[in-house]
Amino acid sequence: MPGSDEAVTRRTEARSGESSAFVLSRGVVILFAVACGAAVANVYFSQPLLVTVGHDLAMSPALVGSVVTLTHVGYGLGLFFLVPLGDVADRRRLIVTQLLLLVVALAVIAAAHTAAILLAGMAAMGLLAVVTQTLVAFAASLAPPAGRGRVVGLVTSGVVIGILLARTASGLMADLAGWRSVYVVSASLTALLALVLYRVLPHHSDAPPTTLRYGQLLRSTITLFARERLLRLRALFGLLIFAAFSTLWSSVALPLSEAPYFLPHSAIGALGLIGVAGALAATVAGRLNDRGLSRLTTGIALALLAASWLPLAFTRSSLWALVVGVILLDLAVQAVHVTNQTLIYALHPDAGSRLIGGYMVFYSIGSATGAIAATSLYTVAGWGAVCTLGAAFSCLGLVLWAFTRHSAPDPAAKVTSRSGPERSRRTSSDRRAAGAA
Secondary structure, three states: OHHHHHHHHHHHHHHHHHHHHOOOOHHHHHHHHHHHHHHHHHHHOOHHHHHHHHHHOOOOHHHHHHHHHHHHHHHHHHHHHOHHHHHOOOHHHHHHHHHHHHHHHHHHHHHOOOHHHHHHHHHHHHHHOOHHHHHHHHHHHHOOHHHHHHHHHHHHHHHHHHHHHHHHHHHHHHHHHOHHHHHHHHHHHHHHHHHHHHHHOOOOOOOOOOOOOHHHHHHHHHHHHHHOHHHHHHHHHHHHHHHHHHHHHOOOHHHHOOOOOOOOHHHHHOHHHHOHHHHHHHHHHHHHHHOOOHHHHHHHHHHHHHHHHHHHOOOOOOHHHHHHHHHHHHHHHHHHHHHHHHHHHOOOHHHHHHHHHHHHHHHHHHHHHHHHHHHHHHHHHOHHHHHHHHHHHHHHHHHHHHHHOOOOOOOHHHHHOOOHHHHOOOOHHHHHHHHOO
8 A cells, every 4th residue: 555655654754743843852751661660561460469369259260361361362452453653643542542442441350250340341342551652652653863872762761660669569569558559549640641742742633634544554563474474483583472472472471379388479570570680681672683683592592491491490499590581581582572563664664653562463473372272281281291382382482483593684783873864755665675584
């Protein structure tokens, strides 16, 4: 759809012109980061609480696993049906509306007294938590070209910190005031952020009319996948690494809450703090991509991901083995994830919301698959079978990398050597070269 892409490009340029008068101060960038972290944290709050929630609502272990699964299913649907709107709609209005609806979903979860209501609330919460991706795209559009990388990096760090602190915060609050308090506090914080963002973010009152209808917008996302081989390959990497990631984090609370540990929620949630190494990996991976080493970074990270399951297999006999495994797994997942996003966003910056949204759909598919498979497998075969499953996902990713690493020159060098204006004028031959990677 060449005409549609050109229309979106013109609209993006017009939007940039409108927001040129808005000064993106460091305080506003930090506000973006906080909002991103608070929104994405909702997706991970439930992981240390699964056992308690299951007991409270009389849910079977398999049904408890569906809490995480439905959250990620909702998130995946939101990525496909809501995030692309950021390429054509007023992002300020879109962000505030999603945050207010997210408050309602969180209130439903906090008040749920049956498994059906809880699961419906979790699915709705996942659907609306994709506001994180819209916030990242909005921050990038408001930043001056010379400082865009710094702004996006800082906002993205908010996402990583939100994921890391979610498990710790939810475990601590659940021990102090019960699992429902987690969602009451989150709803209150989300409502406050909606108010602050409504007052702080610029309003594009003179935004040009939308030239793409909603159906065309969604079809263009599919068209991008059909055209760009790099996007398809990196989406598959994303599916496999987050299936492995979810295999661990959706089930690790089960063995830790049983003999010989009987750990409380706060201790299980504190495992998230160990994952701070993932934030370091994101920074290092970004620098390696700037040097054109995306292929090597991916291979090393996938090898570490596969190796992480060896110490994780000894979790029942050693907490130190669990710590080592968690560090290796989070390092690997964040490194591959940052590499994936760096490469696919540069394909078509004017379609950034659709590219990231489409890629993240595969993230949600992988996360949902890992969650339901791990919790179900734990019920019938125990922790060793869960580790075998996670290792299988990881090894599949490593095998995929081994078979595709020489299919074309590493596109990172070409991608990172272009300036912003040059990227928006990529020729069809450039796109084919990147798509072949």
